[in-house]
Amino acid sequence: MSINDVTFFDTRRHAVIPRLLGILRQLIANYLAYRQQLADIATLRSMSDRELKDFGVYRCDLDRIADEARREAIDSALRSRSVGSVL
Numbered sequence: 001m002s003i004n005d006v007t008f009f010d011t012r013r014h015a016v017i018p019r020l021l022g023i024l025r026q027l028i029a030n031y032l033a034y035r036q037q038l039a040d041i042a043t044l045r046s047m048s049d050r051e052l053k054d055f056g057v058y059r060c061d062l063d064r065i066a067d068e069a070r071r072e073a074i075d076s077a078l079r080s081r082s083v084g085s086v087l
Contacts, residue, residue, distance in 0.1 A: 025078065033077065036070065
């Protein structure tokens, strides 16, 4: 049997790898943003009410502010990865 007699099938397996890499990037971005959120909350909670008021923030707003910062960090991390990598 020569190489010309062999039938090759296109299985499209190579399309799985970019999807897996995308999922992995998203998981890493979520984890890093979560860790940064914990650090941000700890920093803000260590401040006095007067220091927070200087920024125009009340103690009840801390969790909302940290959630917004986490979402922005995830979005910017995923945007920078997708622009920088060409597959």
